Amino acid sequence: MRTSRTHQPLTYDVRLPDEAQADALRLLDASREVVNTALTLLWPQLDDFQADRVGPAWKQVGKYMGSPQYHGDRQWRCESEVVGRILRAQAERKQAFELVTPILTDGFIRPQTEQRPAGKKRAAIKEALSTLQRNLEEEETSFVALQNVVEQCCNFFFAHDRFPSTYEELQPLPLLKVGLLTYAGDDGPEKGQAYRLALDLDAGVARFRFRYPDEAGVWHWRKVDTIIPLPDAVRERLKAGELMAPTLREEHRADGERFAVLDFIVEVEKADLPAWESVERVLGADWGVHTLLTATAVDEHHKQVGRPMFLNTGGFDGRQARTRRQIDELKKKVAIYEQQRDGLPSDHPKRPWYNQRLALYRRELALCWRKYEQRNRAMAHLASNVLVLLARVHGCSLLSMESLKTLKSTGRGKGVRGRWRNYRNNSTIRGEIWRLLRYKCHLIGLRFHTEQPRGTSHTCPRCGHPAKTYREPSDRQEAVKWGRWMYCDDCHYHGDRDYCASVNIARLGVAYLIQMKQTGKARSCSISDPRVKPVSYTGAGAVLLLPPTGNHPARTIRGKICYYPGWLGSAFLQSSQKKSVFLRLCG
Numbered sequence: 001m002r003t004s005r006t007h008q009p010l011t012y013d014v015r016l017p018d019e020a021q022a023d024a025l026r027l028l029d030a031s032r033e034v035v036n037t038a039l040t041l042l043w044p045q046l047d048d049f050q051a052d053r054v055g056p057a058w059k060q061v062g063k064y065m066g067s068p069q070y071h072g073d074r075q076w077r078c079e080s081e082v083v084g085r086i087l088r089a090q091a092e093r094k095q096a097f098e099l100v101t102p103i104l105t106d107g108f109i110r111p112q113t114e115q116r117p118a119g120k121k122r123a124a125i126k127e128a129l130s131t132l133q134r135n136l137e138e139e140e141t142s143f144v145a146l147q148n149v150v151e152q153c154c155n156f157f158f159a160h161d162r163f164p165s166t167y168e169e170l171q172p173l174p175l176l177k178v179g180l181l182t183y184a185g186d187d188g189p190e191k192g193q194a195y196r197l198a199l200d201l202d203a204g205v206a207r208f209r210f211r212y213p214d215e216a217g218v219w220h221w222r223k224v225d226t227i228i229p230l231p232d233a234v235r236e237r238l239k240a241g242e243l244m245a246p247t248l249r250e251e252h253r254a255d256g257e258r259f260a261v262l263d264f265i266v267e268v269e270k271a272d273l274p275a276w277e278s279v280e281r282v283l284g285a286d287w288g289v290h291t292l293l294t295a296t297a298v299d300e301h302h303k304q305v306g307r308p309m310f311l312n313t314g315g316f317d318g319r320q321a322r323t324r325r326q327i328d329e330l331k332k333k334v335a336i337y338e339q340q341r342d343g344l345p346s347d348h349p350k351r352p353w354y355n356q357r358l359a360l361y362r363r364e365l366a367l368c369w370r371k372y373e374q375r376n377r378a379m380a381h382l383a384s385n386v387l388v389l390l391a392r393v394h395g396c397s398l399l400s401m402e403s404l405k406t407l408k409s410t411g412r413g414k415g416v417r418g419r420w421r422n423y424r425n426n427s428t429i430r431g432e433i434w435r436l437l438r439y440k441c442h443l444i445g446l447r448f449h450t451e452q453p454r455g456t457s458h459t460c461p462r463c464g465h466p467a468k469t470y471r472e473p474s475d476r477q478e479a480v481k482w483g484r485w486m487y488c489d490d491c492h493y494h495g496d497r498d499y500c501a502s503v504n505i506a507r508l509g510v511a512y513l514i515q516m517k518q519t520g521k522a523r524s525c526s527i528s529d530p531r532v533k534p535v536s537y538t539g540a541g542a543v544l545l546l547p548p549t550g551n552h553p554a555r556t557i558r559g560k561i562c563y564y565p566g567w568l569g570s571a572f573l574q575s576s577q578k579k580s581v582f583l584r585l586c587g
């Protein structure tokens, strides 16, 4: 796939209609077999994919081998494109491995103690990698790629008590676990010899036809077009973007169901990122302890702009936890019924009864999972939209985001079990929000930078001194690490811990911004770095730059709670903004 500075591919997966599922899955099974055979054969020649990386991947694979199971020339091209892409990516990782091998040391490993299992010394790893990267000619290998390989090496160390000596020892053969077939090796949507794809934007559908093996293993073209209704988002994107060759892919649900989806890939122009000189304000966002997200804007003169935004998900968490419990109970029932059924002789008359019950439970289980995942996706979309919108409203061109690595317990929910459930689901949502945000920032031209959250909840944003947190604003007898109220002994400032943390994340972002402006280079600071200045809040400059209001589906506002459409009635937004402002913020 073409990757460039100016364009960005966006992927939208659409489940194929039921009538095409069986044929598509058979096609995916057949091509997976070919891909995996080819991977196995070419794995010893991984180095060739390091050096010679010009032209399409299928051409390169074609130099070394023909199809192990020939199902047509273009079918093989598509399959070998998948093979080549995987090998090129692996070759790149091998290069990273060769870079880090000389610096691998026991110093990265925290030995096992009685209380804790062995772990990684992340600070030591980070420092060593930063040094390594400074010595590289160019930044040819990204920090994240290097870090990723080092972590994998450490995991190897835990299992074998030594570091791997070759990449092949570290990385098992990367066989496909589920079917994946890109049509990029074929001749395009009109002339393709493995697929055809025609768009009818007025009718809002795509007509898809593909070659597949039938139950006897004989390959045919499908006799009829498969009509795929296009989601609104795809139609919208296609107006400005270019449709790339799609990818056919197999997906597995948590309940074991498998089905084929077609990834529509639309290449759109990336918005230009604003020049650093023009960036004046930073929006700092923190994964809260008591809220899902808290965000505050700060300008380059260390003044807070506007009020903070809290994204609270109280009702949502409860619903997700209940659905999760329902899933666990259904799973338990299924296990019991299976056991009882299997205990019966194979001709027992009660067996069909058990099978019927089991089918019923499994269907219910699938429904629960779908509901659960749908809610998470809806929440992640809303949260990322709110953040992007908030950045716009406050005129921020840099989004300073707490890193994903540290997941805090939410502290909500009764008892350890409840807390763990929220925690578990929150980490899923955070990952999702994170991905969406990166993606959206690129699209609309918003700078995005991550900050390490160390100490951000225990530093006073007004004077920069370390501060403690307490359970209640009124009760400062005993400092509690997860307490929701921060109090500064130096300047007597106090405030909600999540809010303080979001200001601190913004302060880190401002320090980064100022370095960028002064020297064109920057490194993330720690919160105690003198370059990270205290922030004041006078309320001046807090005027919001509001987007124009438009026609949107009605929201229900009760008091300070805004029930957002598309929310499935399960979550609400809360803000310290005035109601009128908040309404417009919600779109």
Ligand SMILES: [Zn+2]
Pocket: 460, 461, 462, 463, 464, 465, 488, 489, 490, 491, 492, 493
């Ligand atoms: Zn203070």
